[in-house]
Amino acid sequence: MADTPSRPQSAPRIDTNRRHAFGTSYHSTSAQTYHSVRPGYFPEIIDFLLEEQDQPLQVSASALDLGAGTGLFTQVLVDYGFTVTAVEPAESMAAFLSQRLPQAQVLQLSVEDLDHRVRHDPDLARRLGDQTLIVAAQSWHWFDPDQLCTMVASLLKPTGVLGIVHHQLDTSIPWVHRLTRIMHAGDVHPVELSPALVPPFRPAEGRWWHWNDVLGPQELHQLMQTRSFYMRTTDTQRQRMHHNLDWYLHQHLGYRPEEPIAVPYVTSAWRTQVHRRSPASD
Numbered sequence: 001m002a003d004t005p006s007r008p009q010s011a012p013r014i015d016t017n018r019r020h021a022f023g024t025s026y027h028s029t030s031a032q033t034y035h036s037v038r039p040g041y042f043p044e045i046i047d048f049l050l051e052e053q054d055q056p057l058q059v060s061a062s063a064l065d066l067g068a069g070t071g072l073f074t075q076v077l078v079d080y081g082f083t084v085t086a087v088e089p090a091e092s093m094a095a096f097l098s099q100r101l102p103q104a105q106v107l108q109l110s111v112e113d114l115d116h117r118v119r120h121d122p123d124l125a126r127r128l129g130d131q132t133l134i135v136a137a138q139s140w141h142w143f144d145p146d147q148l149c150t151m152v153a154s155l156l157k158p159t160g161v162l163g164i165v166h167h168q169l170d171t172s173i174p175w176v177h178r179l180t181r182i183m184h185a186g187d188v189h190p191v192e193l194s195p196a197l198v199p200p201f202r203p204a205e206g207r208w209w210h211w212n213d214v215l216g217p218q219e220l221h222q223l224m225q226t227r228s229f230y231m232r233t234t235d236t237q238r239q240r241m242h243h244n245l246d247w248y249l250h251q252h253l254g255y256r257p258e259e260p261i262a263v264p265y266v267t268s269a270w271r272t273q274v275h276r277r278s279p280a281s282d
Helices: 016-028 031-037 044-049 072-080 091-100 111-120 122-128 145-155 174-183 217-225 228-232 235-252
Strands: 062-066 083-087 105-107 131-137 156-169 205-215 261-272
Touching: 031 091, 031 217, 044 072, 044 131, 044 156, 044 261, 062 072, 072 083, 072 131, 091 105, 111 122, 111 145, 122 145, 131 145, 145 156, 156 174, 174 217, 174 235, 174 261, 205 217, 217 228, 217 235, 217 261
Parallel strands: 062 083, 062 131, 083 105, 131 156
Antiparallel strands: 156 261, 205 261
């Protein structure tokens, strides 16, 4: 295996069947393991998403967290002062989120089901409407952009913001890129690539942060176990992955079994709003 694998120059494209197949793998994930090894988020991300708002955050401001998982981003929204509704289809993750963050309303359903209910349940549409911020954190690639953009536009207040946030291992660093290949992680596309958006949204503006998460070798094995490929592959392939990761960390990179490893990450945040024509253009 070459030390520096080639990097793709476009964002991953997941068709409907693969999106459903890989997405449902998280229904069997250990929520506790996922929450303990997946990185959390920092409030500066929300500062950026709301940077162009004309006035301070109102006490009644609401936020919708789509594909919330165990609530890693939900926590930041709650701490920031939002009234939060979190949408998560996996039962174990939704239950974990509800237990940790009773302040948030948790809807255990897929975004596709939410879209259907919003279109056919006027009371729910009214209750979820007028959102200040709608966020997809580590989940945008699981959604159909055409469907999601239409729904999100219907739920945002006129000045509301759609935020798309993503952590990925920093594959601009060769040893990290090789690590992602061993772990079968999808963190390989350049972070500067804007997420797919469709009208009525304007092109997104992005910002990113480079930082390190400190994990032990065992935690890296657990991180690998939270990847959709790992959860859907065979036991034989999983054993091979653990063997390869052990070899890479201990023999190739020289880390001791309990030695902490500074793992480089890059976090990207993209913000966009519904494009609204000015009166002069009418």
